Amino acid sequence: MENKNKIFALVDCNSFYASCERIFRPDLRDKPIAILSNNDGCIVAMTKEAKELGVTRGEPYFKIPADTRKKLTVFSSNYSMYGDISHRVMDILAEFSPESEIYSIDESFLDLTGMNIDLTEYGKEIRKKVKWSTGIPVSVGIGKTKTLAKLANHIAKKREKFNGVVDLSSDENIDKYLAMVKVSSIWGVGRKLSAKLERKNIITAKDLKYTSDGWIQRNLGGVTGMRTVWELRGISCIPLDTIPALNKGIVSSRSFGKSVETLSGLKEAVSSYISIGAKKLRKQKTAASALTVYIKTNRFKDEPQYNNSITYKTPYPTSSTIELTEYALNLLERIYKDGYKYKKAGIMLDGIVPNTAIQYSLFTPDKFNADVDIALDTVNKKWGRNALFTASSGINRKWSMRREFVSPRYTTNWNEILKIRI
DNA sequence: TCTGGGGTCCTAGGACCC
DNA sequence: TCTGGGGTCCTAGGACCC
Numbered sequence: 012m013e014n015k016n017k018i019f020a021l022v023d024c025n026s027f028y029a030s031c032e033r034i035f036r037p038d039l040r041d042k043p044i045a046i047l048s049n050n051d052g053c054i055v056a057m058t059k060e061a062k063e064l065g066v067t068r069g070e071p072y073f074k075i076p077a078d079t080r081k082k083l084t085v086f087s088s089n090y091s092m093y094g095d096i097s098h099r100v101m102d103i104l105a106e107f108s109p110e111s112e113i114y115s116i117d118e119s120f121l122d123l124t125g126m127n128i129d130l131t132e133y134g135k136e137i138r139k140k141v142k143w144s145t146g147i148p149v150s151v152g153i154g155k156t157k158t159l160a161k162l163a164n165h166i167a168k169k170r171e172k173f174n175g176v177v178d179l180s181s182d183e184n185i186d187k188y189l190a191m192v193k194v195s196s197i198w199g200v201g202r203k204l205s206a207k208l209e210r211k212n213i214i215t216a217k218d219l220k221y222t223s224d225g226w227i228q229r230n231l232g233g234v235t236g237m238r239t240v241w242e243l244r245g246i247s248c249i250p251l252d253t254i255p256a257l258n259k260g261i262v263s264s265r266s267f268g269k270s271v272e273t274l275s276g277l278k279e280a281v282s283s284y285i286s287i288g289a290k291k292l293r294k295q296k297t298a299a300s301a302l303t304v305y306i307k308t309n310r311f312k313d314e315p316q317y318n319n320s321i322t323y324k325t326p327y328p329t330s331s332t333i334e335l336t337e338y339a340l341n342l343l344e345r346i347y348k349d350g351y352k353y354k355k356a357g358i359m360l361d362g363i364v365p366n367t368a369i370q371y372s373l374f375t376p377d378k379f380n381a382d383v384d385i386a387l388d389t390v391n392k393k394w395g396r397n398a399l400f401t402a403s404s405g406i407n408r409k410w411s412m413r414r415e416f417v418s419p420r421y422t423t424n425w426n427e428i429l430k431i432r433i
Numbered sequence: 434t435c436t437g438g439g440g441t442c443c444t445a446g447g448a449c450c451c
Numbered sequence: 452t453c454t455g456g457g458g459t460c461c462t463a464g465g466a467c468c469c
Contacts, residue, residue, distance in 0.1 A: 071436040073436075116469075232443075266436085
């Protein structure tokens with residue numbers, strides 16, 4: 012196989028969202044910071060200082076003890092800023108390799124195959140450059156497979172003595188490192204699988220590496236599990252994916268800041284989620300051929316529960332806000348039931364096809380709706396999000412989410428740009 | 434009072450066909 | 452009492468990821 016001598020690096024930003032907030036708040040260096048999910052619900056990111064206070068990812072904010080909260084600086088999530096900073100980091104990382112894959116908002120795989128250099132030194136250079144240019148600290152993990160690069164990165168983050176760079180690309184001593192990592196930290200092994208493994212006394216990555224193929228095949232979900240184990244053994248099975256694929260589906264949903272009990276309230280929410288989803292479709296020049304609407308009550312509350320969803324196949328693929336809104340409101344009426352306190356609603360757009368691949372039929376409409384969408388997108392680009400919106404998405408929006416601790420949009424809004432006093 | 438959002442991939446099982 | 456075998460396609464749901 013030609014992939015024998017591959018070398019991958021995984022570069023991952025440390026506490027990314029929190030580090031972004033820190034750029035503009037140098038006073039918070041070395042301080043515990045946590046970032047909250049939409050609606051200020053749960054902790055989604057935090058600095059190591061916050062971790063040391065006992066804060067954990069996924070924890071509801073209101074459950075954090077008051078004395079901990081006093082020491083903690085929290086922010087509502089500010090995705091436009093994080094996205095902007097992510098771009099800058101990714102641009103710099105791309106300079107370090109001919110081929111790279113942006114894996115998530117804060118991670119990128121680099122192909123370092125065939126570079127005749129000291130990889131650890133190269134990793135240090137990457138860290139220095141990113142930190143200097145953007146202010147974001149990163150960790151670098153290097154290995155013969157993406158899974159090993161991930162694992163190396165994990166060690167680099169956990170153990171300070173490595174100064175943020177771990178190179179596992181040579182087979183020497185690699186088992187010693189694998190023995191330091193619990194199976195639950197391996198890429199592709201989640202809660203269910205690690206529980207199963209631990210029951211079999213397979214505790215570390217090293218244990219898993221030497222577990223027999225037959226057992227893995229039978230117990231770890233076939234091909235996926237097998238791939239992970241082979242990757243641990245240094246056989247690259249997951250190639251670098253340099254061209255981002257088209258979205259398969261688009262989801263837009265929010266929990267409500269306050270429960271919604273009326274059909275009209277839900278209609279407003281669903282309409283505005285459609286606007287978000289349809290705009291995404293048009294931005295990437297695609298159309299959807301199926302639409303799902305769902306509504307849910309609050310599962311944490313001891314009150315009557317009702318969850319339902321309904322899917323509709325559109326007569327032809329469309330990205331029209333007006334058409335999709337019409338379909339969605341119809342679907343909503345069919346599943347809505349009186350007498351419940353709804354906590355969340357959402358829409359999903361599926362069967363996404365490129366505009367160029369749309370099969371036109373007798374029912375394909377004329378250009379009217381397309382013109383409306385163009386106007387919608389143009390006005391909103393010029394005058395700001397939601398300058399123009401469908402009437403059904405409502406003006407009051409009593410249901411909209413809470414964002415109590417939001418930082419200014421330093422990088423994307425002129426009115427909130429950072430002002431430096433000299 | 435207050436418990437996120439947006440994805441991918443894989444598998445099992447049903448419907449249908451010859 | 453007997454009641455095949457093999458295939459495809461689609462969907463729902465599970466598991467995982469960030």
